[in-house]
Amino acid sequence: MWEADLYREKHGFVFNYGKDLISMLNPQEGERILDLGCGTGELTAAIAESGAQLVGIDASQEMIDAAQSKFDGIEFITARGESFIDKKPYDAIFSNATLHWILNPEAAISAMYSNLKTGGRLLLEMGGAGNIETIITALSAVLKEKGYIKQSRTINWYFPKLGTYCYFLEKSGFQVTFAHLYERPTKLQDPETGIIDWLNMFAKHYFTDIPDTEADAIRKEVQEQVHQALFRDGHYYADYKRLRICAIK
Numbered sequence: 001m002w003e004a005d006l007y008r009e010k011h012g013f014v015f016n017y018g019k020d021l022i023s024m025l026n027p028q029e030g031e032r033i034l035d036l037g038c039g040t041g042e043l044t045a046a047i048a049e050s051g052a053q054l055v056g057i058d059a060s061q062e063m064i065d066a067a068q069s070k071f072d073g074i075e076f077i078t079a080r081g082e083s084f085i086d087k088k089p090y091d092a093i094f095s096n097a098t099l100h101w102i103l104n105p106e107a108a109i110s111a112m113y114s115n116l117k118t119g120g121r122l123l124l125e126m127g128g129a130g131n132i133e134t135i136i137t138a139l140s141a142v143l144k145e146k147g148y149i150k151q152s153r154t155i156n157w158y159f160p161k162l163g164t165y166c167y168f169l170e171k172s173g174f175q176v177t178f179a180h181l182y183e184r185p186t187k188l189q190d191p192e193t194g195i196i197d198w199l200n201m202f203a204k205h206y207f208t209d210i211p212d213t214e215a216d217a218i219r220k221e222v223q224e225q226v227h228q229a230l231f232r233d234g235h236y237y238a239d240y241k242r243l244r245i246c247a248i249k
Helices: 004-010 013-017 019-025 042-048 061-070 105-115 133-145 162-172 194-202 212-230
Strands: 032-036 053-058 075-078 090-096 116-127 175-183 235-238 241-248
Touching: 019 042, 019 090, 019 116, 032 042, 042 053, 042 090, 053 061, 061 075, 090 105, 105 116, 105 162, 133 194, 133 212, 162 175, 162 241, 194 212, 194 235, 212 235
Parallel strands: 032 053, 032 090, 053 075, 090 116
Antiparallel strands: 116 241, 175 241
């Protein structure tokens, strides 16, 4: 379950970093655009300022409720990206920080292809190969050390190599026009609990069936282990690697 308030309060970097994607999308007045994985709706609303007609979907009801309560005039739908097929096609699909949550990439790509008009464009950014490797390596090691073997082997995300995701897109019928895998160290807001907050927000699945007090201790130990690698200038930085791709149907 997602906590929309925590997301907005301490993890606004997700949509703030996505703002420069909008210029690449180049939304036009009158276009019909799907925001796949809209979260709390900030980027959906920013795109809608162009005069385009936006539809935002997210698998989290909590996120959709938060988006609906803040942004009027935009259609927000609770739906999964790998299975959502609209009756009316879109001129463009925009997706920021979402597709790495879908563990079946070919299903997601097939759905996106089906939702686009011929000549329609796709602009996505997601975690790529090596994303948050320092954090997850430490988390898995601490879980294993504490005897939580099953949890230490959790597969929570799909972080593909650039060539792999481009292959899946082209296999589905897309023409990839731009692809870039890059490092983006991401400053976490709280200098005291940055990694702990990040784990609370994004890595809950790793703590399935672990008592709350022990889970808190594990998160704290993970933060201590990554401190040397990820703490600088008074803040923790998550070791993000992002994959940005433009493609045409």
